[in-house]
Amino acid sequence: MREIRVTSSVAIPASELNWRFSRSSGPGGQSVNTADSRxxxxxxxxxxxxxxPAQRERALERxxxxxxxxxxxxxASEFRSQLRNREAxxxxxxxxxxxxxxxxxxKRRPTKPSRRAVERRLDSKRRRSELKRLRRAD
Structure with a gap:
């Protein structure tokens, strides 16, 4: 067994892992009843x-x-072989x-659009509104 690499600085040693295997439902046909693939x-x-300690607290909370x-x-029981289920x-x-x-x-630093940006948006809305108003048949 080998350790599981989580990040470049964190690895879970194999000694802390416990495996259990059982018969799986799902794909495998007749071999489902004979192999402990789950x-x-x-x-x-x-x-x-x-x-x-800080990582442990964060993980316990989340x-x-x-x-x-x-x-x-x-x-994991989506594969027919125990090895692939272990890897999954x-x-x-x-x-x-x-x-x-x-x-x-x-945290997001609250910002607001510049005055020029607000003017541009309102101007564009005004132009669009005018265009639609001119299309109407009165």
């Missing part, structure tokens, strides 16, 4: 050493609806964590 990946976010006792679980689960986990630990966006 992959379930669990990661204990609350006690992970992979994230800094992923609170998906966590059960601080554990994040991802299930790893990719999904990395994307989820990447979005959760991203710093909040900068």
């Amino acid at each position: 992959a379930e990946l669990s990661w204990d976010l609350a006690s992970s050493a992979a994230l800094s 992923l609170s609806k998906r966590l059960v006792d601080g554990v994040l679980t991802i299930a 689960a790893e990719t999904r986990l990395a994307a989820l964590v990447r979005d959760a630990i991203a710093p909040p966006p900068k």
